[in-house]
Amino acid sequence: MNEKKENVVISRIEDAVVKQDRLYFFDFYDEAMQVKIETFLKKSKAHYILDGGFPDAARKMLCVIPADWMTFLDPEADIEWPMMAVRFPRTFAFAHRHVLGTLMGLGIEHKCIGDINLDEKECQVVFDEKIYPFLKNEFVAIRGRRIQPEFFDYPHIRSFTLKTKKMVITVNSPRIDAVIDRIWGISRQTAEAAVRQSRVRVNYAEILKKDFAVKPGDIISFRGKGKAKIADFIGKSKKGKIQIQVEKYL
Numbered sequence: 001m002n003e004k005k006e007n008v009v010i011s012r013i014e015d016a017v018v019k020q021d022r023l024y025f026f027d028f029y030d031e032a033m034q035v036k037i038e039t040f041l042k043k044s045k046a047h048y049i050l051d052g053g054f055p056d057a058a059r060k061m062l063c064v065i066p067a068d069w070m071t072f073l074d075p076e077a078d079i080e081w082p083m084m085a086v087r088f089p090r091t092f093a094f095a096h097r098h099v100l101g102t103l104m105g106l107g108i109e110h111k112c113i114g115d116i117n118l119d120e121k122e123c124q125v126v127f128d129e130k131i132y133p134f135l136k137n138e139f140v141a142i143r144g145r146r147i148q149p150e151f152f153d154y155p156h157i158r159s160f161t162l163k164t165k166k167m168v169i170t171v172n173s174p175r176i177d178a179v180i181d182r183i184w185g186i187s188r189q190t191a192e193a194a195v196r197q198s199r200v201r202v203n204y205a206e207i208l209k210k211d212f213a214v215k216p217g218d219i220i221s222f223r224g225k226g227k228a229k230i231a232d233f234i235g236k237s238k239k240g241k242i243q244i245q246v247e248k249y250l
Helices: 003-019 030-045 067-071 094-106 131-140 176-184 190-195
Strands: 024-029 046-050 059-064 082-090 114-116 124-127 152-153 166-169 201-203 219-222 226-236 242-249
Touching: 003 024, 003 030, 024 030, 024 124, 030 046, 046 067, 046 201, 059 067, 059 152, 067 124, 082 131, 094 114, 094 124, 094 176, 131 152, 166 176, 166 226, 176 190, 176 219, 176 226, 176 242
Parallel strands: none
Antiparallel strands: 024 059, 046 059, 082 124, 082 152, 114 124, 166 242, 201 219, 219 226, 226 242
16 A cells, blocks of 8 residues: 555544544554554544454454543444455365465455455455355356355454464574575675665555664565564573574465
Protein backbone atom coordinates (compact mmCIF):
# COMPACT_ATOMS: atom_id res chain seq x y z
CA MET A 1 0.00 0.00 0.00
CA ASN A 2 1.48 3.34 -1.03
CA GLU A 3 1.47 6.48 1.10
CA LYS A 4 -1.51 8.01 -0.70
CA LYS A 5 -3.66 4.93 -0.05
CA GLU A 6 -2.47 4.79 3.56
CA ASN A 7 -3.58 8.38 4.08
CA VAL A 8 -7.01 7.57 2.64
CA VAL A 9 -7.35 4.65 5.08
CA ILE A 10 -6.34 6.79 8.06
CA SER A 11 -8.77 9.52 6.96
CA ARG A 12 -11.66 7.02 6.86
CA ILE A 13 -10.73 5.71 10.28
CA GLU A 14 -10.53 9.26 11.63
CA ASP A 15 -14.11 9.87 10.44
CA ALA A 16 -15.28 6.84 12.42
CA VAL A 17 -13.43 8.03 15.52
CA VAL A 18 -15.10 11.45 15.26
CA LYS A 19 -18.63 10.12 14.66
CA GLN A 20 -18.66 7.65 17.56
CA ASP A 21 -22.20 6.52 16.65
CA ARG A 22 -21.82 2.80 15.92
CA LEU A 23 -19.33 0.02 15.35
CA TYR A 24 -17.27 0.70 12.24
CA PHE A 25 -15.67 -2.24 10.46
CA PHE A 26 -12.86 -1.77 7.98
CA ASP A 27 -10.80 -3.96 5.64
CA PHE A 28 -8.12 -6.54 6.33
CA TYR A 29 -4.68 -4.97 6.78
CA ASP A 30 -1.19 -6.41 6.85
CA GLU A 31 1.09 -6.02 9.87
CA ALA A 32 2.83 -2.90 8.58
CA MET A 33 -0.46 -1.05 8.09
CA GLN A 34 -1.72 -2.28 11.44
CA VAL A 35 1.23 -0.57 13.14
CA LYS A 36 0.36 2.74 11.47
CA ILE A 37 -3.33 2.37 12.30
CA GLU A 38 -2.62 1.56 15.93
CA THR A 39 -0.24 4.51 16.23
CA PHE A 40 -2.98 6.84 15.01
CA LEU A 41 -5.72 5.30 17.15
CA LYS A 42 -3.63 5.36 20.32
CA LYS A 43 -2.86 9.04 19.79
CA SER A 44 -6.59 9.61 19.28
CA LYS A 45 -7.34 7.63 22.46
CA ALA A 46 -9.88 5.66 20.46
CA HIS A 47 -11.25 2.23 21.30
CA TYR A 48 -10.68 -0.44 18.70
CA ILE A 49 -9.97 -4.11 18.05
CA LEU A 50 -7.97 -5.80 15.32
CA ASP A 51 -9.02 -9.38 14.62
CA GLY A 52 -8.12 -11.89 11.94
CA GLY A 53 -10.37 -14.73 13.00
CA PHE A 54 -7.85 -16.57 15.17
CA PRO A 55 -4.99 -15.61 17.54
CA ASP A 56 -1.99 -16.02 15.21
CA ALA A 57 -3.60 -14.36 12.18
CA ALA A 58 -1.35 -11.91 10.35
CA ARG A 59 -3.88 -9.98 8.28
CA LYS A 60 -6.53 -8.44 10.50
CA MET A 61 -9.81 -6.55 10.17
CA LEU A 62 -10.31 -3.34 12.16
CA CYS A 63 -13.32 -2.44 14.30
CA VAL A 64 -13.57 1.07 15.79
CA ILE A 65 -15.76 1.18 18.92
CA PRO A 66 -17.60 4.25 20.32
CA ALA A 67 -16.19 5.22 23.72
CA ASP A 68 -19.55 5.11 25.53
CA TRP A 69 -20.16 1.56 24.29
CA MET A 70 -17.24 0.30 26.36
CA THR A 71 -19.33 0.49 29.54
CA PHE A 72 -21.55 -2.37 28.40
CA LEU A 73 -19.83 -4.01 25.43
CA ASP A 74 -17.92 -7.26 25.84
CA PRO A 75 -15.63 -7.14 22.79
CA GLU A 76 -14.96 -10.87 22.91
CA ALA A 77 -18.63 -11.88 23.01
CA ASP A 78 -20.71 -9.03 21.61
CA ILE A 79 -18.98 -8.08 18.37
CA GLU A 80 -20.31 -9.93 15.34
CA TRP A 81 -17.36 -9.78 13.00
CA PRO A 82 -18.34 -9.59 9.30
CA MET A 83 -15.83 -12.22 8.26
CA MET A 84 -16.07 -15.83 7.18
CA ALA A 85 -13.78 -18.63 6.07
CA VAL A 86 -13.75 -21.12 3.23
CA ARG A 87 -11.96 -24.45 3.65
CA PHE A 88 -11.23 -27.18 1.15
CA PRO A 89 -9.10 -30.37 1.05
CA ARG A 90 -5.63 -30.35 -0.49
CA THR A 91 -6.30 -33.13 -2.97
CA PHE A 92 -3.61 -31.85 -5.37
CA ALA A 93 -0.48 -29.70 -5.20
CA PHE A 94 -0.91 -25.96 -4.76
CA ALA A 95 0.67 -23.22 -2.66
CA HIS A 96 -0.34 -19.94 -1.03
CA ARG A 97 0.49 -18.00 -4.19
CA HIS A 98 -1.83 -20.17 -6.28
CA VAL A 99 -4.76 -19.53 -3.94
CA LEU A 100 -4.15 -15.78 -3.75
CA GLY A 101 -3.57 -15.60 -7.50
CA THR A 102 -6.86 -17.36 -8.17
CA LEU A 103 -8.78 -14.99 -5.89
CA MET A 104 -7.17 -11.90 -7.39
CA GLY A 105 -7.81 -13.31 -10.85
CA LEU A 106 -11.51 -13.43 -10.00
CA GLY A 107 -11.37 -9.68 -9.40
CA ILE A 108 -11.36 -9.83 -5.60
CA GLU A 109 -9.39 -7.05 -3.93
CA HIS A 110 -6.69 -8.06 -1.47
CA LYS A 111 -8.28 -5.87 1.21
CA CYS A 112 -11.22 -8.32 1.29
CA ILE A 113 -8.95 -11.28 2.03
CA GLY A 114 -7.53 -12.22 5.41
CA ASP A 115 -5.05 -15.01 6.04
CA ILE A 116 -4.57 -17.91 3.65
CA ASN A 117 -3.35 -20.92 5.61
CA LEU A 118 -2.38 -24.38 4.43
CA ASP A 119 -1.43 -27.57 6.19
CA GLU A 120 -0.99 -31.13 4.95
CA LYS A 121 -4.73 -31.78 4.71
CA GLU A 122 -6.56 -28.56 3.88
CA CYS A 123 -6.48 -24.87 3.03
CA GLN A 124 -8.41 -22.08 4.73
CA VAL A 125 -9.08 -18.59 3.42
CA VAL A 126 -10.52 -15.92 5.71
CA PHE A 127 -12.52 -13.23 3.90
CA ASP A 128 -14.92 -10.32 4.28
CA GLU A 129 -18.46 -11.72 4.37
CA LYS A 130 -19.64 -9.22 1.75
CA ILE A 131 -17.92 -11.28 -0.95
CA TYR A 132 -19.50 -14.56 0.20
CA PRO A 133 -22.19 -14.72 -2.55
CA PHE A 134 -19.54 -14.16 -5.22
CA LEU A 135 -17.09 -16.68 -3.75
CA LYS A 136 -19.79 -19.30 -3.36
CA ASN A 137 -20.50 -19.16 -7.09
CA GLU A 138 -17.08 -18.41 -8.55
CA PHE A 139 -14.38 -19.90 -6.31
CA VAL A 140 -14.57 -23.44 -7.64
CA ALA A 141 -11.08 -24.26 -8.95
CA ILE A 142 -7.35 -23.62 -8.43
CA ARG A 143 -4.77 -24.22 -11.14
CA GLY A 144 -7.55 -25.59 -13.32
CA ARG A 145 -8.47 -28.29 -10.80
CA ARG A 146 -11.83 -28.44 -9.03
CA ILE A 147 -11.96 -27.81 -5.29
CA GLN A 148 -14.63 -28.75 -2.75
CA PRO A 149 -15.18 -25.57 -0.72
CA GLU A 150 -17.10 -25.41 2.54
CA PHE A 151 -18.01 -22.06 4.09
CA PHE A 152 -17.99 -21.18 7.78
CA ASP A 153 -19.05 -18.13 9.74
CA TYR A 154 -16.81 -16.26 12.18
CA PRO A 155 -17.15 -18.50 15.28
CA HIS A 156 -16.09 -21.53 13.25
CA ILE A 157 -12.93 -20.11 11.68
CA ARG A 158 -10.15 -22.59 12.31
CA SER A 159 -7.03 -21.55 14.22
CA PHE A 160 -3.63 -22.10 12.65
CA THR A 161 -0.46 -21.94 14.75
CA LEU A 162 2.63 -20.38 13.27
CA LYS A 163 5.39 -22.92 12.71
CA THR A 164 8.91 -21.84 13.58
CA LYS A 165 12.39 -23.28 13.55
CA LYS A 166 14.67 -22.41 16.46
CA MET A 167 18.25 -21.55 15.65
CA VAL A 168 21.23 -19.82 17.25
CA ILE A 169 23.29 -17.36 15.25
CA THR A 170 26.63 -15.80 16.16
CA VAL A 171 27.42 -12.22 15.16
CA ASN A 172 29.98 -9.55 15.98
CA SER A 173 27.20 -7.04 16.68
CA PRO A 174 23.37 -7.01 16.60
CA ARG A 175 23.31 -4.85 13.45
CA ILE A 176 20.41 -5.66 11.18
CA ASP A 177 22.62 -6.43 8.18
CA ALA A 178 24.75 -8.86 10.20
CA VAL A 179 21.69 -10.56 11.67
CA ILE A 180 19.83 -11.15 8.39
CA ASP A 181 23.11 -12.30 6.86
CA ARG A 182 23.26 -15.13 9.40
CA ILE A 183 19.55 -15.99 9.54
CA TRP A 184 19.07 -16.36 5.80
CA GLY A 185 22.59 -17.38 4.80
CA ILE A 186 23.26 -14.51 2.43
CA SER A 187 26.37 -12.41 1.90
CA ARG A 188 26.94 -9.22 3.86
CA GLN A 189 26.80 -7.23 0.62
CA THR A 190 23.42 -8.75 -0.25
CA ALA A 191 22.18 -7.98 3.27
CA GLU A 192 23.30 -4.35 3.03
CA ALA A 193 21.64 -4.01 -0.39
CA ALA A 194 18.38 -5.43 0.98
CA VAL A 195 18.32 -2.77 3.70
CA ARG A 196 19.04 -0.01 1.18
CA GLN A 197 16.25 -1.29 -1.08
CA SER A 198 13.70 -1.13 1.78
CA ARG A 199 13.20 -4.90 1.73
CA VAL A 200 13.77 -5.24 5.47
CA ARG A 201 11.40 -4.23 8.26
CA VAL A 202 11.68 -4.56 12.02
CA ASN A 203 8.38 -4.80 13.89
CA TYR A 204 6.82 -4.02 10.50
CA ALA A 205 8.47 -0.59 10.31
CA GLU A 206 10.86 0.18 7.47
CA ILE A 207 14.56 0.13 8.35
CA LEU A 208 16.91 2.22 6.22
CA LYS A 209 20.15 2.08 8.21
CA LYS A 210 22.26 -1.05 8.00
CA ASP A 211 23.65 -0.43 11.51
CA PHE A 212 20.20 -0.53 13.12
CA ALA A 213 20.53 -2.72 16.23
CA VAL A 214 17.95 -5.44 16.88
CA LYS A 215 16.85 -6.46 20.37
CA PRO A 216 15.00 -9.39 21.96
CA GLY A 217 11.36 -9.51 20.89
CA ASP A 218 11.94 -7.82 17.53
CA ILE A 219 10.28 -9.36 14.48
CA ILE A 220 12.25 -9.08 11.26
CA SER A 221 10.42 -9.20 7.93
CA PHE A 222 12.62 -9.72 4.87
CA ARG A 223 10.68 -9.36 1.63
CA GLY A 224 11.32 -12.34 -0.60
CA LYS A 225 12.90 -14.36 2.21
CA GLY A 226 10.50 -14.59 5.12
CA LYS A 227 10.14 -13.60 8.74
CA ALA A 228 12.01 -14.27 12.00
CA LYS A 229 11.79 -13.29 15.65
CA ILE A 230 14.74 -12.36 17.85
CA ALA A 231 13.93 -14.56 20.85
CA ASP A 232 16.85 -13.69 23.12
CA PHE A 233 20.50 -12.75 23.45
CA ILE A 234 21.87 -15.85 25.16
CA GLY A 235 25.48 -14.88 25.78
CA LYS A 236 28.83 -14.74 24.06
CA SER A 237 30.99 -17.30 22.36
CA LYS A 238 34.54 -18.11 23.42
CA LYS A 239 35.70 -15.60 20.84
CA GLY A 240 33.49 -12.88 22.31
CA LYS A 241 30.82 -12.91 19.60
CA ILE A 242 27.15 -12.36 20.46
CA GLN A 243 24.95 -15.45 20.41
CA ILE A 244 21.32 -14.79 19.48
CA GLN A 245 18.45 -17.25 19.69
CA VAL A 246 16.14 -16.85 16.69
CA GLU A 247 12.74 -18.28 15.80
CA LYS A 248 12.53 -18.47 12.03
CA TYR A 249 9.01 -18.66 10.60
CA LEU A 250 8.42 -21.56 8.23
